[in-house]
Structures are given as structure tokens and as C-alpha cells.
Amino acid sequence: MYSYSDFDEAFVRTRVAQFTNQVERRLDGSLTEDEFRPLRLMNGLYLQLHAYMLRVAIPYGTVSPRQMRQLAYIADTWDKGYGHFTTRQNIQFNWPKLPDVPAILQALADVEMHAIQTSGNCVRNVTADHFAGAAADEIADPRPYAELLRQWSTDHPEFQFLPRKFKIAITGAPNDRAVTKAHDIGLRMVRNAAGEPGFEVMVGGGLGRTPMIGVTVRDFLPEADLLPYVEAVLSVYNTLGRRDNKYKARIKITVHETGAEEITRMIEARFAELRPLFGGNDLKLLADISEAFAPPAFRSAPTDAYDAFYSADPVFRAWSDTNLTAHRNSQYVIVTISLKAHGETPGDASSAQMRLMADLAEKYGHGDLRISHEQNVILPHVHKSDLPTLHAALTQAGLGTANVGLLSDIIACPGMDYCALATARSIPVAQELATHFEALKLEHEIGPLKIKISGCINACGHHHVGHIGILGLDRAGVENYQITLGGDGTEDAVIGEKTGPGFAYTEIVPAIERILRAYLDLRTEPSETFLQAYKRVGMEPFKAALYEAEGEKDAA
């Protein structure tokens, strides 16, 4: 993976020193909170409901075993022994104390990590396909481009005070696992007629209070034009973006108000100005970066042990069926470690679990770990012969849950258990859904299903693109949960449709059960997934299942 250059190292250390001094000045009163707040946010430090929260960037979701161990050390030393992996491939510590934050940032810098630009109206952590460099369907590893974008956007003087935050996602595969269509800029690698790799550029996607699917402004962007083109998009947005209204300040509104055709014209015009100013150093840098992402030295060994174990052990087989994905090397697989044990908090890992995952990555995974936007941890390169041992080690640590892609593999934002912006809780809803359906033993029968839960309209839990989305709101001082159906975060991205009136905290799990029982009744065959069934029959049968029972109850 990429290692800091002297420049990166000096930059991060300088920032730690600056922020250390700013914290001192806040604590001695030289800085007021109004002065300090933007400074702490620029360094990822929020003040949440019960405590401060530090959001640490995990660029494009790639983390080394050494870094993972340092995150565990930070969790034990300055927090409560765990971390929360987020839908933007970051990690959040929920309990740091302000005077300790400089030491935490120092410890992060020791392993080439930081919390810079994880907040504020700037270009945030660039996210990528968590199977990058391993997936069988990939055209090229998107991470060198993501790293190039990270270096370009970090402390970029023109883009430190954008109208609003700005999120870029990139995927190197036709199957979109990075929700690129719901990002301010989505980059999807494609090939042109000549077979050369480039990008489809989508602009103005986003979730939040006004969910929108990104508009394609370029069908094919040659890879050599990536940086000037992205800079052109940012530049147009920086000029046009609605600084007058926070709720209209994201680029999705700019695209919507300006019109796809006109904004495309403006981006192309700006690109024509910028292109000649890029003299090729960006491409030299990209070539250097790419070397750091060279594939590991795959080993060749028999895989019969795996096949034998697969037929002999039903528990191992169940885990293999849900948690493994095809690797480009047929002797290898991609392992998804579920951070969704039934009843646990989605995305949380204890320090002991982090250390174990680091050890296992070193032993069996060519030293590579990824964080997915679905809040799981990935070992992208595991030889099939190592899977039985790996699975046993994971199971012992409570990390062997066989549920990836199933009902209990829920995305949930921290919600009102932690977040100051939340309007309702989301974690306990996720916990209850998982344990409820586990008790009913229905999860495997239901099959592939993405439930996504947000505790407020800002949609950190991606509820709009959940097959079943749940949005927690405050309705007259009571938690109320609105359901959307049919959302999809893949290359066929769709925003889910609202079912109707929401449900109380105690009613939401039974409501989801009614939807899923209706699905089991109406599917043509077990292989028809919930999403396929929804696309076939539409909202009505689910609405009937959801609300007719209520009508009967009221009448009784």
C-alpha cells in the first residue's frame, strides 16, 4: 500500500503541532469556542451528545495491520476499547477527551494516519470499492486514482471553503460496490471502444434531505484527464454553489438548478481552461503511486482442503456461502468479516477484535485490510487453503457471523445514541431486527436483503438506497420511523419509495416483519430476491401488509 512521502509526513506532523497548540489555546482561554470550533472540525473533532467524537480517515478504506493495531491502541489508551467503522470508510472514536486529542493525532501520525478533512466544507475522504485490487470483475484497481485525488484535495487552497462538504467515490469495476451514483462526484471505470480504461463521471448524486442520483456529465474520461476534470467540476461548483442556503448548498442542488446540459457545458469549458495547466506531473505522480498498489505475490497451492471442509462442515459452508466473494485469482477469495454479529452494534469492533484482524491479515491475507462502506472488514486476498483455519480463528473472537448480504448485515448510523444531529435512535433498531429474525430463523430463507437505517434526514445510514430503508424522525417529541422500499445502491441506483405514515419505536420491527412475510408469500420462487420481487409487484402488496393490519387493530 501507499507509504507517506517526506512531504506527506511533514504535512501531517505540522498539522498535529498546529492543532496541539490550538487545543492548548482553547484550554487556556486564548481561543473562544467560536474561534476553536472550525479548527477542531478541520481536524475531525466533533462535540456529540455525550462526549467528543474523533473521526479518523481511512483513505479508500485501506488499512494495514500496523495501522489497525494502532487504532486498537488508541481505543484502549484514550477511549473505551472499541471503534466504530462508518459508511464513509472512516473510524470514529466516541469518547475522547479534548486534552488527549493531540496525543491521539500524534499516535495516528506515527502510523501515517490523520483526521484531516473528515469534517467541514471540503473534499472529504475519497471512498472506493472495498474489493479494489482483488475483485474478479475489476478493470483496474481504483485506489491509485483515489490516492492521487487525496493528495490533490488535501489542503487544496481553492477548495478549503466550498459551499458545502464534498464526497468523491470511485470504483474500478462495472458492478458498483461504492455507491458512486449517490456521491457529489462518482467515478466508475469503463473501457472505450479502443479498450482503453477511463471513467464515467457522475456529478450531483447524494442522499440526505434531497436524495438524488448523479447525472453523467462524461461517458468516457481518459484517465490522463482525471485531475483537471475533477478540478473543473469543483471549480464550477465553488462558483455556483448556494452559499446562501445550507440546505441548497450541495452540488446536487447546483446540478438540479443549473440543468444537466448547462452544467456539463460549464464543466467542459472550465476543463478546457484547466487542462493545459496540468503539465504531466500529475501523471508522473500517478505512475509512482500505482507502484505502491502492485498486487501481492500470490502463492500457488492445492485447494482441496477447502473443498473437503466445505462439504464436511455446515457451519463453515454457511459462512463461505455468504461471506466470500470471487477473487481474480481462482485459488484465492475475498473474505468479508462481518461486524454485524446478531445483537451487536453494526460497525463496532473491540480493540481485541482489531488486533486479531490485524494478525489474521498478516498470517493469511498478505497484510491487507479494508473497511467497507457497509461497515464490515475485508481481507481481500486469502488463499482458499487457509479458509478453515481463518474461519475458526474468527469464530472464536465473535467475528465468524455468516450473514454478509443478509437481513442482519444492516448499515446503521450512530443515531441518537451518539450523534448530536440525530432525531431518533438507529442502533437499537438494527440490534432488534437482527435478533428478532435470528430467533425466527428466517434470515437465510429471506435471502439477499439490504436494510439501511438512518437516525436523521442527513442519511448517513444510506436509507434511501436500502432495499428496505428506515429513517428515524422526531414526530411531536416521539421517535417515529419512516420506511422506504426498493432503494438500490448499485450501478442501477434507485432512491427508495416511502410506504406511508411512519411507525413508533416499538412498532418498527413488527412492521418490517409484515413486509418480509408478505415478500415470502408473494415471491415466485426462493431465488427471487426481495428487490426483484419489489420491482415486479411494486409498492401495493407491501403497503397492504403494512397498513391493513393496523386498520384491523384500530377497528377492533
Add this chain to the structure above:
Amino acid sequence: MSRRFTPKVVTANRLREGDVVYLTTDDRWSPVHHEAELIEDEAHAQMRLLHAAAQKLLVVGAYLADAKPGANGPEPTHFREEFRTRGPSNYNHGKQADLAS
């Protein structure tokens, strides 16, 4: 006639630790909601909020939160404020743990 004033408490987060605190009648910052001063007069509430906001080295983000009288002292009326008196629901962390020990 103007609407009846909903009683309030002054609440904030501690600057250093970030935990939730409440302003007491004798000008302390208590971690316990029951110990807060229940303010029943709007003008007095504004005075107390100004007093709180001036304590820049102790607390951050002071505001007035709705409350009601209870057997042991003021109680929150909104679920958000109730969560703030306790901590998160997924772990025994925050006040529910700190105040028990």
C-alpha cells in the same frame, strides 16, 4: 394571553471531558439532571443562560432544555434530553456507568 412558559434547565457539555452537565441553583455544573435548577420564569432563564455561556473555560454549547418537576428534582421531557442524562443504549457507557460507580 401569552403561552405559559415551559420550565427549563440550563445544560451544556464540559469543555475538557465533553460530558453533559446541568447548571445548579448554587452555580455548580452537575452531571445529574435532578440537581439542576428548574427555571420557571423566562427572564430568569435568559439570565441563567447568559451566566452559563460566559463560563467559556468550563462548558461548551449551553442551552435551555425543557424540563418538568419530579420527585427527586427536575426531569427531562423530551427523549433526546432523557438520553443525555444516561448515555447510549448499546453499551453501559457514559453517565449510566459513571454515576453508578
